[in-house]
Amino acid sequence: MLGCLYEAGCYSSGNPEEADILLVNTCGFIQPAVEEAIEEILFCCRLKEKDPTKIIVVTGCLVQRYGHELLEELPEVDFFIGTEGFAEIARYLALITRNDPSDEKLVLFEPVSIMQSDWPRYPSTPRHRAYLKIMEGCSNKCTFCIIPFLRGGVRSRGVEDLVTEAKRFADKGVREITLIGQDLTSYSSGQKDLTFLLQSMLASTGIDWIRLLYLYPDKVSDNLLKLMASEERLLPCLDIPFQHVSDRILKKMGRKTRESAAYKLIDRIRGYMPEAGIRSTFMVGFPGETDRDVESIARFLRECRLDNVGIFTFFNEEGCAAGKLPDHNPEEVKRDRYEYLMELQAEISLKKNREKVGRIMPVLVEGVSSETDFLLEARAPFQAPEIDGLVYINEGRCNAGDIVNVLITESHFYDLVGSVADKR
Numbered sequence: 424m425l426g427c428l429y430e431a432g433c434y435s436s437g438n439p440e441e442a443d444i445l446l447v448n449t450c451g452f453i454q455p456a457v458e459e460a461i462e463e464i465l466f467c468c469r470l471k472e473k474d475p476t477k478i479i480v481v482t483g484c485l486v487q488r489y490g491h492e493l494l495e496e497l498p499e500v501d502f503f504i505g506t507e508g509f510a511e512i513a514r515y516l517a518l519i520t521r522n523d524p525s526d527e528k529l530v531l532f533e534p535v536s537i538m539q540s541d542w543p544r545y546p547s548t549p550r551h552r553a554y555l556k557i558m559e560g561c562s563n564k565c566t567f568c569i570i571p572f573l574r575g576g577v578r579s580r581g582v583e584d585l586v587t588e589a590k591r592f593a594d595k596g597v598r599e600i601t602l603i604g605q606d607l608t609s610y611s612s613g614q615k616d617l618t619f620l621l622q623s624m625l626a627s628t629g630i631d632w633i634r635l636l637y638l639y640p641d642k643v644s645d646n647l648l649k650l651m652a653s654e655e656r657l658l659p660c661l662d663i664p665f666q667h668v669s670d671r672i673l674k675k676m677g678r679k680t681r682e683s684a685a686y687k688l689i690d691r692i693r694g695y696m697p698e699a700g701i702r703s704t705f706m707v708g709f710p711g712e713t714d715r716d717v718e719s720i721a722r723f724l725r726e727c728r729l730d731n732v733g734i735f736t737f738f739n740e741e742g743c744a745a746g747k748l749p750d751h752n753p754e755e756v757k758r759d760r761y762e763y764l765m766e767l768q769a770e771i772s773l774k775k776n777r778e779k780v781g782r783i784m785p786v787l788v789e790g791v792s793s794e795t796d797f798l799l800e801a802r803a804p805f806q807a808p809e810i811d812g813l814v815y816i817n818e819g820r821c822n823a824g825d826i827v828n829v830l831i832t833e834s835h836f837y838d839l840v841g842s843v844a845d846k847r
Contacts, residue, residue, distance in 0.1 A: 819843025
């Protein structure tokens with residue numbers, strides 16, 4: 424959207440009170456995200472009360488999910504655009520500024536499109552790193568998830584198209600690209616899979632770090648693990664959302680992986696890459712879940728000692744199949760289970776971080792710390808941007824975008840502290 428808008432002559436003011444157009448890009452995946460989006464829209468409506476010339480545009484998954492209801496409940500909004508309309512955002516803005524009352528205020532299409540490398544793009548990330556969406560949608564049938572409804576079935580971009588965009592990033596000095604999609608292991612372009620795509624990127628670009636986010640557990644192949652183990656530029660870091668490990672709950676969730684397969688996958692990963700960083704997410708409070716089911720997650724965390732873990736409580740989302748299941752857990756039970764597992768993982772993370780003290784590891788420098796000007800922020804290979812902890816550098820000289828070796832001197836629950844050992 425930014426690329427299309429900038430190409431059309433718009434620019435970001437950085438101050439909503441000064442802006443002519445207030446554009447809210449929303450998520451509609453779970454109730455907290457819906458509430459956050461509504462709160463932001465209402466903030467924009469209050470600004471419009473003070474200055475009626477402002478134009479409010481709401482885009483994204485919230486519109487795709489509740490477009491007609493939003494149209495009725497929020498008359499102050501000038502235009503609603505679902506997930507499929509963002510490529511023509513400039514044209515829609517031109518319709519609004521024409522002030523033609525006959526123009527439609529809601530644009531909704533079936534989710535079938537996919538990004539291409541020749542579309543304009545203006546990354547909002549720092550210059551040294553970027554996200555590269557290799558696919559759109561999801562065809563997995565998890566009973567707690569409405570992404571297939573919001574984003575459609577899985578569809579993959581072509582290998583050549585993705586390599587073209589990766590080359591463009593490399594030419595601009597990007598050091599790290601993070602490949603994203605609802606399920607990277609479902610990537611398929613003709614007969615070419617994720618492993619083929621990665622081999623093509625490694626052969627065609629000089630990107631220093633390539634990171635993978637979101638690998639469905641039952642589709643992580645030996646070919647992928649072999650490639651990750653053999654290529655230094657392909658970070659030995661895997662994001663695998665197990666969601667649960669109780670066979671009974673996994674079956675209710677519509678997940679294919681079972682408890683024994685989850686343990687075997689961890690063993691398989693560490694057989695190829697003993698030092699691999701593994702992150703995952705787990706959901707507690709799913710309908711019918713018992714304390715015994717939660718203990719299966721706790722046992723898995725203790726035995727597998729994952730590097731980074733997110734715990735989420737189940738939300739009974741309108742439209743998801745799990746909402747019709749019996750035996751929903753009370754909110755206080757969900758909260759107790761969430762806190763129990765988070766406290767457990769915090770201790771595991773602290774112990775794992777203590778084991779890193781005295782070691783030298785490469786990090787990508789992000790820049791001056793948001794905490795204090797006396798520290799720099801950086802990330803090690805096992806720390807995904809904007810999600811995981813950081814490495815704080817308290818001694819040595821380097822700049823944002825540098826990859827340097829750091830001697831780890833302190834450890835905390837989620838973060839590390841160290842000094843520059845040498846530039847790489």
